[in-house]
Amino acid sequence: MENEKTVMLREIAMQPDFVVESVRPMLDAMRKSLEDREPGHLVHGYMIGCGDSYCAAIAARQYMMKVTGLTVEPVEALEFSHYLVEDLPANSFVFGISNSGTVSRTIEGVRRARERGAWTFGVTVSEDNKLAKAAETLIKVNATPNIKELGDGTRVVTPGSITYTASMLGLYTAAIAIGERLGNLDADAVEALVTELEAVGESMRQAEAPTRDLAREIAPSFTRDRHTVIVGGGPNYATAYFAMAKWFESLTRPAHLSQLEEWAHEHYFMTNETVDTFIILPPGRGRRRGLEQARAAREMGGRVIMIAAASDEEAAAAADVHFQMPDGVPEALTPFVYKLPFEHLGCEISRVQEIPFLGFHEPKRQQVNFRQIFESADFDADDMVAAK
Numbered sequence: 143m144e145n146e147k148t149v150m151l152r153e154i155a156m157q158p159d160f161v162v163e164s165v166r167p168m169l170d171a172m173r174k175s176l177e178d179r180e181p182g183h184l185v186h187g188y189m190i191g192c193g194d195s196y197c198a199a200i201a202a203r204q205y206m207m208k209v210t211g212l213t214v215e216p217v218e219a220l221e222f223s224h225y226l227v228e229d230l231p232a233n234s235f236v237f238g239i240s241n242s243g244t245v246s247r248t249i250e251g252v253r254r255a256r257e258r259g260a261w262t263f264g265v266t267v268s269e270d271n272k273l274a275k276a277a278e279t280l281i282k283v284n285a286t287p288n289i290k291e292l293g294d295g296t297r298v299v300t301p302g303s304i305t306y307t308a309s310m311l312g313l314y315t316a317a318i319a320i321g322e323r324l325g326n327l328d329a330d331a332v333e334a335l336v337t338e339l340e341a342v343g344e345s346m347r348q349a350e351a352p353t354r355d356l357a358r359e360i361a362p363s364f365t366r367d368r369h370t371v372i373v374g375g376g377p378n379y380a381t382a383y384f385a386m387a388k389w390f391e392s393l394t395r396p397a398h399l400s401q402l403e404e405w406a407h408e409h410y411f412m413t414n415e416t417v418d419t420f421i422i423l424p425p426g427r428g429r430r431r432g433l434e435q436a437r438a439a440r441e442m443g444g445r446v447i448m449i450a451a452a453s454d455e456e457a458a459a460a461a462d463v464h465f466q467m468p469d470g471v472p473e474a475l476t477p478f479v480y481k482l483p484f485e486h487l488g489c490e491i492s493r494v495q496e497i498p499f500l501g502f503h504e505p506k507r508q509q510v511n512f513r514q515i516f517e518s519a520d521f522d523a524d525d526m527v528a529a530k
């Protein structure tokens with residue numbers, strides 16, 4: 143059987159080409175989908191999902207709002223299907239995001255929203271899965287699934303990397319198509335956004351080898367006695383959330399997720415010489431606060447690992463380790479690039495410390511997990527009434 147780490151490394155490396163080659167076809171597909179229905183009445187947007195797919199929703203929020211000119215919010219799938227959907231405003235639209243298209247909460251959220259008259263979109267890999275069938279409009283994202291059959295018939299499950307990129311790209315291109323259809327963007331603005339998204343694929347390519355090499359170098363230092371805190375804000379709150387998921391999935395080890403401001407209110411109190419604090423510090427609105435938090439974490443004796451632009455000298459000075467990201471990536475697009483250190487670290491730490499992904503070498507760990515996320519009972523209208 144091919145080594146699972148090799149499979150994940152290959153998927154990470156596929157991402158730049160995937161982005162560059164997918165932007166225009168995905169945008170064209172989305173334009174076609176929008177021909178069927180008049181979107182002029184849309185007002186409130188929601189993006190729902192679980193795990194990495196929820197992270198994609200968080201990453202896309204700022205971009206979606208700017209490009210469509212509408213209010214769009216990320217909501218975790220259960221919060222949406224069990225709570226928010228009941229009071230869904232008129233003229234809503236809902237993106238259900240699920241790579242597999244089989245995760246119970248996201249499907250039920252889309253079903254409930256559709257029953258209430260929302261325009262529902264399924265962001266997923268195939269037209270045949272449950273999510274695609276539940277949603278009115280399909281946004282097809284052509285990425286390898288997290289759960290895959292290899293040539294020799296064996297099954298490998300890897301922590302998501304390209305799947306997350308694909309979900310984000312689905313949302314970002316959908317935003318452009320909607321913005322265009324609503325008249326929020328003229329042809330020049332559309333072309334500029336497309337070019338910018340293609341350029342982000344090139345930035346991923348540029349970051350790939352140095353990020354992999356640095357991750358390989360420092361992987362042995364993440365010993366079991368150390369604690370991990372990952373800090374991010376704005377679109378990179380998604381990156382921090384996704385990074386925490388890589389720690390759980392790749393290393394079966396906890397990591398603490400912190401929103402950029404909240405670190406000073408929460409994780410600060412656990413910060414000492416046993417703590418590795420990752421600060422995701424793209425150029426943009428959160429940068430100044432991120433630098434303050436980094437300096438405080440170091441003052442308390444912790445190790446600070448910065449994910450920041452290569453030219454950011456203040457970031458380098460405030461860090462023990464600096465993952466240098468290509469310059470010139472707009473903040474709203476940095477989630478595509480600034481996640482790479484966490485994908486490589488998940489892969490390299492698990493390899494060097496011989497940790498099987500997701501603990502799935504124990505069949506029970508996989509069985510219970512799949513039951514929990516794929517076979518959970520549907521929460522329907524009767525449940526909603528009964529639980530009042």
Ligand SMILES: N[C@@H]1[C@@H](O)[C@H](O)[C@@H](COP(=O)(O)O)O[C@@H]1O
Nearest residue numbers: 192193194195240241242243245
């Ligand atoms: N371990 C997987 C995650 O990697 C995935 O992000 C999540 C949502 O999956 P999907 O995108 O198929 O809805 O399910 C599981 O928890």
